[in-house]
Amino acid sequence: MATVVAGHGALLATALAWATRASGPAWVALALLGGAAAAARLHRLGALAYLAPALWVAFLAARGRLAALGLAASIPFRALALGFALGAFIGAHLLISASRTLGYRLRDDPGEVAVWIAYDLGANVLAAEGFFRGALFNRVQRRASFATGVAVSTAACLIRYLVDPLLPRGAAIVIGTVFYLSLVSVVNCWLLWWSGSLVPAFATSMSFFAAYRMLESGGLSR
């Protein structure tokens, strides 16, 4: 629980504080994340509580308070579809490569996959996209350039996942993490830049992580 609150909570709270210029929404998000982590530990269905932070962010976006992060009431559906497609493509590639190279098997418990997807939705992807793309990339690319924004955002994102103590160790895992997360990061930066919305980037990450969670070892950083 502490890992979730410290890791994802810090990222999400910072992004919300930057966007809303107020600390209230950030504290609420932290509390919701903490609650969700606690609920998930108590019972498997408690993972559904991860939907709360996502709903809180959606509520703030609908009120127009997260426009600075690229989250507004309107959603570009073409870009959203493209985001899902790109995420699915990268995820499919991951599934094929991992099963062929590392010999990972797919999870045989769909409930477990659903728990992980809920976690990604309300904590992992929400925090990563909100901070690395919505806040960091957006600011850097405005002040410098698209390429600089991509580089900074991707580097920060990689560091965040590589230093995660829950990441399984091993050369192949590290290389795979660097490769796929770099790819996802670049794609998401471009999607945000192209569409002006963070939602397609969110879709890409969700598709990718959904594929990743299907693998037996897909328990990275919960």
Place this chain on the structure above:
Amino acid sequence: MASRVSALGVASALAAVTAMVVLTGPAPTSPWRHGFLVPVIAAALAFGHIGGVLTAGGAVLLSAPFVLPDIERAGLGGAAAEGLVSFVIILTLGWLAGALRTRASRQAARYVTLVAVQRTLAADAPLDVALARLRAVLLSRLAMADVALVARDGDRLALAGGATVAPGSLAARALERDASVFVSDTGDGSRPRRALAVPLTAGGMGLGVLAVERVGELPAEERRALEALGGELGLALENARLASRQRRFAAELAERIAEATRRLAEMDRAKSAFVAIASHELRTPLSAILGFAELLAVRRFSENEVRRLAEIIRRETERLVRIVNDLLDLSRLERGLAPALRRTAVAVEPALGGAVELFRRGSASHRFVVECAPSLPRVDADPDALDRILKNLVSNAVKYSPPGSTVTVSARARADGSAVEFTIADEGRGISRSALPRVFEPYYRAPDTLGAARGAGIGLAVVKSLVDAHGGAIRVDSEAAGTRVTFELPSVP
């Protein structure tokens, strides 16, 4: 190229090569792996560096499943290394060919833009119009959200793409510093709005500013290209300005030469006419003097008759003296010399009376009115010159007004007492509006007066030179009801 190679074609080629690798036995050393270079280079040439890098990335992604398992199984052996080298080659070629293609197309676009700019500025047009046309060309060529041009035009700034240059604005700062100013984001939209203002220079001088705004990227390379374009635009603008000025100058010169030639021809004709008229003008009094002198010499007359004839001779002699004096003054005038004056304090009323009396005695057909304000100051003038001015003007008034009409000669002091204003007015038919500006030119005679009276066209020229020599001023006002000549001479303090 892009029209022949589509994204779908590139994707199909990647899929085909992947299929060939799979069908021929998936291995890091499959010879079909080199087939990935075809779509990668085609995409790079068609879509530039983004197309090249994306396609190369796609090729690596597609071939990774054939290389990475080998590394996982047997470590980095010869076959796996060969596969990895293929990755590097594909990525490098995709990036390199794409970058070269992008740079070449940007360079080509820049040349096309320059040609369009030169064509636009080749047409002779006012600066504001030329700038507006130039802006339209740049908007269509530079792929910018907005383009504005500011050019110095003397003390003012000519603008295209805006109403004014606001103090502190991007263009104002670039104008002030004579250097480029870049703002990474001027808006608050989802994409950054980059803005750049570059100086337009020619020969080291700042002629204006080119300001552009783009939603999206404006990379350093493109900013440098825009700075170079600013220099080229400045040069083109300066060339156009010089060419336009040269054309205007040539046209003006041709016009002036034509005018001078016309004036010379006119003057030549006038001089010829003058010689004929002057000869006639001189001969008339001389004939009278000669005739009456011979009569007095060979005949005997009564005392009264002798007096009458002597008076005629005196009058004709005076007329002759006036003509000769006018000719002498005109000669000095043409040599650029002012008439010689011996100035003294001259009482106005006797001068007026004397001049009018001569004509009153000689011309019974006109009525003369002298209006002289009381206690007029004396004028600082040469008495002979004043007499000639008045006689010339009264003579003209008599000549160009019908018998029975009134010639009015008046004088009054100016309100501040610094000068006395003389006016000679007649009731003639006046001078046409077109002839008025030229009445003081030597030898000039208004076309509608040529048959009305004799004259050499030098009287008013001499009068003006005499008035000018006194530091005075003269003007002519004429309407259908008559002509009014007014001149001022300085009064004695």
